[in-house]
Amino acid sequence: MKPGPAVRAALMALALLGAGAAHAHEADLISVRAVRDGASPALVRETLTLTPDTLRLLVPELTARDGDPSLFESQRARLDARVWIRAPLFADGAPCILQSSGGAWDAGRGVLLRADFRCPPGALHQTFGVLDALPAGYRVIRAGPAEGGAPAGADFADQAHPSLSLEGPAGAVEGFAGWVGLGVRHILEGADHLLFLVAVLLVGGSFRRMLALVTSFTLAHSLTLGLTALGLVTLGARGTRWAEAAIAASILYMALENLVLKRHGHRAGLTFLFGLVHGLGFASGLRGYGLEEAMVPGLLGFNLGVEVGQAVVMAFLVPVLRIVQRRPRLHSRVMRVSSIGLAGIGLYWMVARGAG
DSSP, X not given: OOOOHHXXXXXXHHHHHTTSOSOTTTTOEEEEEEEEOSSOTTEEEEEEEEOHHHHHHHOGGGGTTTTOTHHHHHTHHHHIIIIITXXXXXXXXXXXXXXXXXXXXXXXXEEEEEEEEEOOSSOEEEEOGGGGGSOTTOEEEEOSBXXXXXXXXXXXXXXXXXXXXXXXXXXXXXXXXXXXXXXXXXXXXXXXXXXXXXHHHTTOOOHHHXXXXXXXXXXXXXXXXXXXXXXXXXXXXXXHHHHHHHHHHHHHHHHHHHHHOSOOTTHHHHHHHHHHHHHHHHHTTTTTTTGGGSHHHHHHHHHHHHHHHHHHHHHHHHHHHHHHHTSHHHHHHHHHHHHHHHHXXXXXXXXXXXXX
């Protein structure tokens, strides 16, 4: 028997949400920090902070012995060709000359790529052609002190607009709005968080109950997001990978529970526990990208953006679920078919992320 229109619509929506890559949070941001040397202003020291998965996309040869510092020296020519040459630095339009480069593994932030440039006087800006070698959606964020030590705001470069000024502070409103926008984008492109909420809410219930479930998830992920951003909880590259696998496992578990259990009175508490894990995933979008210099506006703005994006999705999803719930047979069919799809997606992501 062919599924009805409502079931087909649910499957289509599920497919659209699940279309994201298995590594939904892996390395969609790269931070850049550039400062002129106080003793020798012609010398500009630059650091790119990225995750190991981004490095694998750019220089696959650096993945053989993750954490071995000697690899950066042995692969310096490839790093220069695939990263620094494709990210030319300028000072008032005049090119800077690459003097040296290197890298290091950082347990808290992932990968640090460093380079020294010799630049003429003038305002620094950089064109990140390296973004063309990465999947669409990547951003480069200016982080930390800009030239002269002025506090930099949250400015971005992407494939459509690859050039980025590396000096001059952004206004407070502009910087806060940038973090809010980053949070909105992170939740809307974070298919795993959205699919988890879908799995949680599929069983239906009163509007108050659905609100309690969403609030439980919000409180939990806000807690671990804050603790991780403040450095009270730290995850290395391996820990981040397993946190992402656990997020996928939460989707799988909720979907299977939808198929097996008839009652879900414990769901608010369970949602809170899984929300703690999801907060670690949200935190991966902040690590090493300038939050240290804008802790309060960055953390508040990003979290607010996450909640705004979540509210937009819930404003659409909850009324649809309430309408379907009024027809028990249809609701049962939609929940069963959707949960099977969610279980498949969760299982695939869990295996892919666990395998690295």
